[in-house]
Amino acid sequence: MHQYDIQLKLHPDYGPNYEPIKDDPVFDPARHLALEHPEHMLSLAELGYGDEISGTTPTQVAATSCFRVLSDEGVEAMYHVCKQLEAFTTSNPRVARNTRGGVYRSAFLRDFSMCPDYVDHLSSILDTPLLPLPMGHQMAHLNYQPLTVGKDVDKWHYDTLQVDTVMFVTDPNKVEGGEFQYFKGTRDEMAHMHAEGTPFPTDRIESPKMPGPGYAVLMQGNYVVHQAKGLRAEGERITLVNGFSYADTNTPDYTALGQLFHADKPEVASAEYARHVALRCSRELAQIVNTPNFTDSAHTHAEHLARVRAELTQAIDQLNSAAGEEMRHFGTG
Ligand SMILES: [Fe+2]
Numbered sequence: 001m002h003q004y005d006i007q008l009k010l011h012p013d014y015g016p017n018y019e020p021i022k023d024d025p026v027f028d029p030a031r032h033l034a035l036e037h038p039e040h041m042l043s044l045a046e047l048g049y050g051d052e053i054s055g056t057t058p059t060q061v062a063a064t065s066c067f068r069v070l071s072d073e074g075v076e077a078m079y080h081v082c083k084q085l086e087a088f089t090t091s092n093p094r095v096a097r098n099t100r101g102g103v104y105r106s107a108f109l110r111d112f113s114m115c116p117d118y119v120d121h122l123s124s125i126l127d128t129p130l131l132p133l134p135m136g137h138q139m140a141h142l143n144y145q146p147l148t149v150g151k152d153v154d155k156w157h158y159d160t161l162q163v164d165t166v167m168f169v170t171d172p173n174k175v176e177g178g179e180f181q182y183f184k185g186t187r188d189e190m191a192h193m194h195a196e197g198t199p200f201p202t203d204r205i206e207s208p209k210m211p212g213p214g215y216a217v218l219m220q221g222n223y224v225v226h227q228a229k230g231l232r233a234e235g236e237r238i239t240l241v242n243g244f245s246y247a248d249t250n251t252p253d254y255t256a257l258g259q260l261f262h263a264d265k266p267e268v269a270s271a272e273y274a275r276h277v278a279l280r281c282s283r284e285l286a287q288i289v290n291t292p293n294f295t296d297s298a299h300t301h302a303e304h305l306a307r308v309r310a311e312l313t314q315a316i317d318q319l320n321s322a323a324g325e326e327m328r329h330f331g332t333g
Pocket of ligand 1: 158221
């Protein structure tokens with residue numbers, strides 16, 4: 001008998017026809033991971049967020065201190081992969097050199113970014129289940145230092161997604177500058193200061209201590225305003241940003257598609273976003289298909305279907321309006 005089960009793949013069978021890197025190590029969690037917990041966590045309330053964002057996130061953690069993710073062997077393998085991916089950097093109004101979509105070129109990068117041990121570990125830190133972002137260009141983003149010394153790696157901004165890590169692949173202590181920094185305030189405060197031309201209050205800028213390569217910060221990137229400083233002398237700085245979404249479908253999705261059109265080809269970003277939303281909705285619908293609740297009221301069933309419809313409507317609106325949006329950032333400072 002046919003089961004008609006839908007097989008949902010987090011990563012698609014093929015990408016946008018990108019050439020793979022030549023020498024791709026095999027990712028082995030036992031050898032390449034060295035997961036530790038952060039010592040400190042900053043809450044959304046400490047940044048100044050309150051009831052206005054209730055319902056948009058299942059966790060109160062805004063950002064963590066740095067914690068170890070990769071072993072020494074993992075750092076070596078990741079660096080080897082990132083050096084090959086450096087051949088594919090692109091620019092956008094915020095970042096001089098980044099490689100996006102590396103998961104379509106490197107199985108190592110993809111298998112690390114989707115590794116259940118890694119994702120479960122991050123979920124335990126935030127105390128809510130996470131999923132690797134199925135949008136390949138968002139799942140793993142690489143920043144490389146600009147070729148001009150002193151030029152910032154990335155300007156003040158908040159992210160186009162909900163949760164991400166920022167991990168140093170190169171040793172942050174072997175270069176001058178290149179700090180990752182975040183603003184101890186809300187994104188509205190930063191927007192207001194930027195619009196008024198108010199100088200950034202330096203006492204509210206935090207540069208988390210980065211013990212070495214393979215260490216990361218975990219944050220709610222769409223609520224934590226952050227930047228990456230430039231190097232003050234010649235050197236190498238590579239960071240990997242892994243993107244995640246909340247598995248809890250009661251939390252609405254946040255993807256700033258119009259912003260992604262500046263970083264990726266619009267047709268690629270659109271395909272990934274449509275796929276991401278379809279996957280979220282399919283997971284929710286699959287529950288109704290496979291485990292129907294025969295005691296719920298008609299109203300409850302209608303609520304479930306309406307939630308999926310609302311997410312699809314929001315995605316349709318965004319796909320139809322994303323083109324032409326200006327890139328948002330708050331400059332440097
Ligand atoms: Fe960011």
